[in-house]
Amino acid sequence: MPPVRTYRVKEIFGPTLQGEGLHAGMPCLFVRLSGCNAWDGRAETRAASACPYCDTDFRGGEALTLADISARLAALRPPANGLGCVLTGGEPLLQADAELLAALGSAFAWVDIETNGTRTCPPRPANVFISCSPKRLDGEPVIVEPDWWKVLIPDQQVFLPHALASGKPVFVQPTCPDGGPSGERYQANVRACLDLCFAHGCRISLQQHKYLAIP
């Protein structure tokens, strides 16, 4: 019998709210896969990485089968209708396969895959969406075709023309240079996002979970 596939999973948690993008404010569970190709996750290498603003711990984790993941999600699941699932990381498309996406798509009303765009997505059900926050990585161009873009302002503004030309919804999200959604530098980034909304019809994404102080 072939070995059972496992996924390296950092954490599974919820219920909480999706804080970003098209499903912002909607109840969901989170599956965070371990590992990223934009940063190795160590504090001492963050500043020189492609994502010096990254606030996520995606190192380590445990090896779980699809059955393990499904059981943990079922144990957390509240009775709410319309419950979604966020598949995030790290970079989830380093590990996600068609089987995982099919299982999540059948278990939840909607699924957001949060990717940096440098990997293609396996076949997915129609209710599994790709939210791409593009990142500049040496030798790893953005190749995914997302359902919407989330461009971090100002750090990843270089991707704005590409995102706008795609015809897909474009969210602009201010980065939090001082660690949270406050401070003069954050306010300047918010103003820059508002200017982009008025100039290009972008939508603003404000990381609602940080304002609500929820995971």
Ligand code: SF4
């Ligand atoms: S791609 Fe995402 S998870 Fe990876 S380092 Fe950048 S912000 Fe963090």
